[in-house]
Amino acid sequence: MSNLYFNLTSSFLKALAHPTRLKIIERLEQEDELCVCHIYEDLDLEQSNVSQHLKVLRNQGILVSRKDGLKVMYSVRHKEVFKIIDLVKAALYNQLKEDQKHFRP
Amino acid sequence: MSNLYFNLTSSFLKALAHPTRLKIIERLEQEDELCVCHIYEDLDLEQSNVSQHLKVLRNQGILVSRKDGLKVMYSVRHKEVFKIIDLVKAALYNQLKEDQKHFRP
C-alpha cells in the first residue's frame, strides 16, 4: 500500500477520534439530519466549538451540509461510518471482556 | 451512550490514526508476528520511534508482545482491527469515487 493510502486512512481516523465528534455522529445516526443549533444545545457545548468540529468532519468527507434558510443542516455522508464505529465498539467490548478474565477472584 | 464509551472509542481510534502505526498493523497482518528490529528495518524508521509507536498500540490493547530471547515479538491482539481498517479503506474508496463524478469532463 502506498504512502498516500496510509495518510488518507490516518486522516480519516483522526477526524473520528474525538469524543465530541463521535457524539455528533451518534446524534446524526438517531436523527438523520440536524442543524448546528440543535447539536450544540443537545451536547451542551459552545456554538463555535461545535462549528469547528463539524468543519473537521465535513473536510474529511464524513459529513455533508446544506443550507435551509438561516440554518445549516448536517448529515452523515456514507452510512459506512456507523459500521466503523460499531466495529470499534465491538473490539473494545471484546478487549474488556478478555481483560476481565485476568481479574477473576 | 456514556462519556466513558466516547472517550474509550476516541482513544482507540486515535491509536490507529497514524501512518506509521497503520503500516505496522499492515505488516502484522502479512506476518502474524514480528520483532521490533524487523519492523523498523522494513519501514526504514528509527528504532526508538518504532518502539514508541508500538507502545501506543500495546497500551491501547491493539497489539500484544512476548519476549523471545533478546527479541520482543509483537502481534495484533484481535483480528477485528483489520476489519476496521478495511472498512475505512472502503469508505474512502466510495468517497473518492463519488467525488470523481463531480469532476467529469
Add this chain to the structure above:
DNA sequence: TAACTATATTAGAATATTCTAATATAATTA
C-alpha cells in the same frame, strides 16, 4: 563478568490539536 544485541525510556524541541472569547458573515424579518 565484559562486551554485545535488541528494545525501552527519557528529554526536549517542533508541530498539531483543542478550547474560549471575540468577531465576521449571511440569511431573515421587522
Add this chain to the structure above:
DNA sequence: TAATTATATTAGAATATTCTAATATAGTTA
C-alpha cells in the same frame, strides 16, 4: 435598511503528539 438569528472564522493560550538524540535496561554470548 436595521435589527435579529444562525453559523463560521479568527486569534491565541493551553495541551497533546511526534520526532530525534541520547541513555537505560535486559538478555545473550564470548
